[in-house]
Amino acid sequence: MTKAVADLNHRLDLPSDQDSTGRSLGQEEMQLLREVIERGHLNSTRGTMVERLEKEFAASLDVKYAYACASGTAAIHTAIAAINPDPGDEIITSPITDMGAITPILYQGAIPVFAEVDPRSWNVTAESIEACLSARTRAIVVTHLFGNPCDMDPILDLAERREIPVIEDCAQAYCAEDRGRLAGTMGAIGCFSLQQGKHMTAGEGGLVVTRNDQLARRLFLFINKAWGYGDPQPDHYFLALNYRLTELQGAVAVAQLKKLRPMVEQRITAASQLTAHLKGVRGIEAPGVRPESVHTFWKYCLRVDDKVISGGAATLASRLKKMNISSAPRYIQKPAFMCELFQKQRTFGHSHYPFNLARPEVLHYDREHFPMTFEALEHILVLPWNERYTEEHVERLAQGIRTAVGESVGGVG
Numbered sequence: 001m002t003k004a005v006a007d008l009n010h011r012l013d014l015p016s017d018q019d020s021t022g023r024s025l026g027q028e029e030m031q032l033l034r035e036v037i038e039r040g041h042l043n044s045t046r047g048t049m050v051e052r053l054e055k056e057f058a059a060s061l062d063v064k065y066a067y068a069c070a071s072g073t074a075a076i077h078t079a080i081a082a083i084n085p086d087p088g089d090e091i092i093t094s095p096i097t098d099m100g101a102i103t104p105i106l107y108q109g110a111i112p113v114f115a116e117v118d119p120r121s122w123n124v125t126a127e128s129i130e131a132c133l134s135a136r137t138r139a140i141v142v143t144h145l146f147g148n149p150c151d152m153d154p155i156l157d158l159a160e161r162r163e164i165p166v167i168e169d170c171a172q173a174y175c176a177e178d179r180g181r182l183a184g185t186m187g188a189i190g191c192f193s194l195q196q197g198k199h200m201t202a203g204e205g206g207l208v209v210t211r212n213d214q215l216a217r218r219l220f221l222f223i224n225k226a227w228g229y230g231d232p233q234p235d236h237y238f239l240a241l242n243y244r245l246t247e248l249q250g251a252v253a254v255a256q257l258k259k260l261r262p263m264v265e266q267r268i269t270a271a272s273q274l275t276a277h278l279k280g281v282r283g284i285e286a287p288g289v290r291p292e293s294v295h296t297f298w299k300y301c302l303r304v305d306d307k308v309i310s311g312g313a314a315t316l317a318s319r320l321k322k323m324n325i326s327s328a329p330r331y332i333q334k335p336a337f338m339c340e341l342f343q344k345q346r347t348f349g350h351s352h353y354p355f356n357l358a359r360p361e362v363l364h365y366d367r368e369h370f371p372m373t374f375e376a377l378e379h380i381l382v383l384p385w386n387e388r389y390t391e392e393h394v395e396r397l398a399q400g401i402r403t404a405v406g407e408s409v410g411g412v413g
């Protein structure tokens with residue numbers, strides 16, 4: 001045990017993705033930002049940085065098309081708009097995800113239909129998706145939660161048989177892999193976020209990728225008010241928004257992309273060190289990674305057994321807080337469908353649109369229909385994670401966790 005670990009009375013200051021301690025922003029970003037400023041053109045339609053980002057991001061995933069957009073939410077919105085559902089069509093998604101992955105479905109007039117999650121990975125599965133399919137299903141959105149990829153083969157099989165496109169939400173899953181394939185390249189469209197806390201960041205921003213020519217055209221147009229840039233007789237072809245990224249964000253993202261691989265590797269290394277340190281600690285379970293997949297640890301998420309640790313994840317979190325170790329029990333607090341948006345159907349004026357078009361059975365938002373989802377959130381403890389965690393940080397973090405667990409189970413740890 002190092003001296004630092006022995007001395008845990010000193011509060012633990014871990015690098016944070018909310019400031020420079022846990023972000024890798026430096027001269028490379030400065031240099032490209034300078035180029036943009038000196039050029040004086042900050043808008044992407046005639047700039048070079050966003051275009052460069054799109055080319056380099058597409059190449060990094062070996063896909064034909066990548067388009068940058070304003071946020072991860074905008075990326076999901078753009079993907080849904082590319083699929084072009086009719087009002088009241090259904091899009092299957094996860095109840096454990098960011099709200100930015102769900103509201104775009106409603107904005108496009110479609111109904112989010114929630115699939116149950118797997119009790120081990122908290123991801124949706126082919127089985128839970130199949131239970132949600134109907135004649136109105138127009139797409140499936142899978143979230144690779146915390147960087148842990150969904151088990152894609154059975155999902156892709158199912159989707160292919162029914163000719164339903166799969167949208168991969170990779171906001172938390174840069175460089176994650178399932179059976180040798182990168183997250184974002186397996187479905188029809190992949191969506192990414194460049195928000196402050198993601199694997200790579202420009203503060204805000206997003207990216208959509210595809211190999212499909214028709215979808216690519218609609219993705220591009222939706223980001224650009226459906227204006228046919230470059231066409232002989234351009235027009236606004238359909239209802240769409242301005243979801244463009246600026247050149248300033250593009251510059252930062254180009255520099256970040258160059259560092260993405262090493263940043264991801266460091267997250268994985270630190271995570272495997274923590275998993276090793278926590279082996280045998282009663283009452284907590286390290287993230288389950290399927291052997292054929294690569295989890296890239298947007299966050300490190302423990303499962304806390306409240307039969308062993310009295311008070312469960314919440315008590316463990318407050319003990320960790322005393323050591324200055326932050327953690328988030330329950331991740332999103334409640335399943336997405338328990339938020340007022342769904343419970344009160346607060347959408348457009350007093351219309352309840354598009355919920356007023358939904359089949360009643362897809363609006364059953366209770367524990368009876370989603371036992372695993374409720375159970376999962378009650379046992380989740382999310383530890384912040386980033387590429388600046390060193391071996392010593394991890395050692396001290398592990399020691400803090402063992403101490404907190406020990407206090408809860410009477411000397412174990």
Ligand SMILES: Cc1ncc(COP(=O)(O)O)c(C=O)c1O
Nearest residue numbers: 071072073098100101171193195
């Ligand atoms: C899984 C998932 N999807 C979508 C989003 C939305 O991304 P953004 O915050 O960039 O709009 C997030 C962001 O936190 C996310 O984690």
